[in-house]
Amino acid sequence: MRVVLSAYDSRGGVEPLVGLAVRLRELGAEVLVCAPPDEEFAQRLAGVGVEMVPTGASVRDLVSGKTPPSPGGVPRRAAELVAAFHANVSTVAEGCDVLLATGLVPAVAGVKSVSEKLGIPYVYASYQPVSLPSPHHPPIPRPGRPLAPGVTDNRALWEQDARDAQDVFGEAVNGHRVSVGLPPVDDIRDHVFTERPWLASDPVLAPWREPAELDVLQTGAWVLPDERPLPADLLAFLDAGAPPVYVGFGSVPVRDPRDVARAAVEAVRAQGRRVLLSRGWGELAPADAADDCFVLGESNHQALFRRVAAVVHHGGAGTTTTATWAGAPQVIVAQGGDQPYFAERIAALGIGAAHDGPTPGFASLSAALKTALAPKTAERAAAVAAGFRTDGAETAARLLLDLAAGRSANPA
Known part of the structure; x- marks a missing residue:
């Protein structure tokens, strides 16, 4: 089995993939991670023997302001992320059995397009329930898109969030989809999340609440014992x-x-x-x-x-x-x-x-x-x-391999 994991995120968003990659490898899979080109990410993955393909711009430089603002703002950077993750994942996905993506929507959209082009099963994963649509909590405001004042109906807020995601990312994502021979989509958020996203969080610390429209699969947090000594x-x-x-x-x-x-x-x-x-x-x-x-x-x-x-x-x-x-x-x-x-x-x-x-x-x-x-x-x-669950990464690894082997339904 060959698995490609991807994330465009800070250290806290890349670290869970370290745990998942190690568990996948212990189960006999070949694993590769596409992640930002920041040195600390590469060193962490290299330390556990997992290959990383640097993808996208440095997150640290973007966060610290070392990367100057893009002339096109968020849409321009979104277009660059879609293209970068589609290009790199396409390159390494030949012979791949399953793809998993997490992080920013444009990066995930690039991976989702690869899964459609190559017919590879795909999973979207979140590390916290509040990024997934639910009647039990409001969405996280998107850049430059504050939640509507005075609106307390979470379903209405999530409907607005879908429109906001389309407004912010639609041109970049759909422009790239058309360029690679895929049809545009009118709800990018739900398209990349799929009807069955995974939630990689501890069920006591960050539980998924039912009932909800999405069929969320909560695996537990993806943690790996860190054996590195303190200085x-x-x-x-x-x-x-x-x-x-x-x-x-x-x-x-x-x-x-x-x-x-x-x-x-x-x-x-x-x-x-x-x-x-x-x-x-x-x-x-x-x-x-x-x-x-x-x-x-x-x-x-x-x-x-x-x-x-x-x-x-x-x-x-x-x-x-x-x-x-x-x-x-x-x-x-x-x-x-x-x-x-x-x-x-x-x-x-x-x-x-x-x-x-x-x-x-x-x-x-x-x-x-x-x-x-x-x-x-x-x-x-x-x-x-x-009571903290430490088996989340192993649970997710087994589920991914079952999906790759056709032993479970494709959530995409």
Whole structure:
């Protein structure tokens, strides 16, 4: 069996494919991943022996502003993504038995077109339920398309979301489809999602609620034990005192990173804790060189989060999943996208606090940290972690191979 996985996403969106690829290979499949050309993605996949085909522009450069704005804006970049993923997946899909895509709609649309042209089974996967249409939650607003004010009917909001997706991506996706000999589609969102998308999230942390129009298959989160050791200097810091508080915002480019870092460090110190400050893509840096603050770069979050008192982060699906699995209390400072959903979930589960607003100040972060550092929060976080499903990647791998072998219905 030969499987091609694809994602145009940040680190948290590529990491689950690492777990899925490893499980597929353990079951005897040949696996290849198409992902953004950022070095950390290639290194992570190479570290587990999985081949990666760099596809599309650097996500880090786009997020950090190093890539200048496109003259054509979102439609132009959408067209470039469709073409890049169609071209690269087409090149490597000869003899492929099944395709799986996740990430931004234009990239997924390019993969979907390959599946149609070559007659290969196709699966769309999401890492959070709120990106999938449901009467139980509203859609995530698309760029430049805020949700209609005063509308509380989720079905109506999802109907508008389909129209918004068509307006934003329709010209790029349909233009490419016609250029490769495929007919245009009038509902791009549902076309790429299919009638049976997969949901790769833990059913306690991020459950799919029934009844719903979509026949969603929830596999569990795609996680893989990370055996990479923590650096010696980080281990020395951890061993030198009580568990510190981790502060990091991953791929999110926070405004005024020095001010954010100062407020975060001061708030953690006020709780009598040491600080682990992750630079991330926002390049956070401390205001002083005190020995109670350790600055780190790329690290094994699975191992690290099991050594901390709490994790302060942006609330992306990847970091939230890892912190929940590790049993670490959390403070989520949501910026947008799926992050407000995960902030609500960790608060509802009693495993952390949703920060009040997107900008962490000393007072607001101190209040959230008091909740996260309370003994009852740690107890609840440990209890939720004990029930965390770790078989999601293996479940998805077996389902993919059954699909490839014709033992299950094609969800596309």
